[in-house]
Amino acid sequence: MKLDESFYQRTDVTLVARELLGKVLVTRINRRITSGMIVETEAYAHTEKGCHAYLNRMTPRNEVMFRAGGHTYVYLCYGIHHLFNVVTGDEGTGDAVLIRALQPIDGIKHMIERTGAAGPKRITSGPGKLTMAMGIDRNLNGKFLTGTQVWIEERGLAVPKNTINAGPRIGIDYAGADAALPWRFTIRENEWISR
């Protein structure tokens, strides 16, 4: 069953990031369904330097971060990789959760075809890789997660609290002290998380 807007529109972005673990991200693109369980996330709040919306800075790129929770925020990183985020909080907030890794479930055949990988192993174990496998690009930027192209489901996959690890986020050294915030969440010992 699809998560509705009330799940995303809570004020604590780190809580949403934690609770997204074990949920299932689904895309339906050109009639092809692919899905995977979320096993790694990172929280980004407008109050800290790692976030594109720090100091409420709004640009054409991050404009959708300020929309109501439940929108998607997809952007191109390093000119090569699309990164997929879920906007959280009320309209005007500027918080989001980066989806960093999935455990493939449905449409693995399509994922292999899209990525040119030899097999499913580590095919979605990183933020740039999972978007390629799921067929996500900037055409999906600004979509709402209750729509028909991309959404997140609750499938009753249990993730006990004591199996969740929290640590510093990846690749944001420029954020100074905020880079040390333990806002990266992973399912412990899951083989599908990023390096």
Next chain:
DNA sequence: TAGAGGATTGAT
């Protein structure tokens, strides 16, 4: 309008 740099990845 030019220049610098990035929420990554895979090969060396």
Next chain:
DNA sequence: TCAATCCTCTAC
């Protein structure tokens, strides 16, 4: 450790 690769933002 380093290059690929191009869009975005800032400064002039």
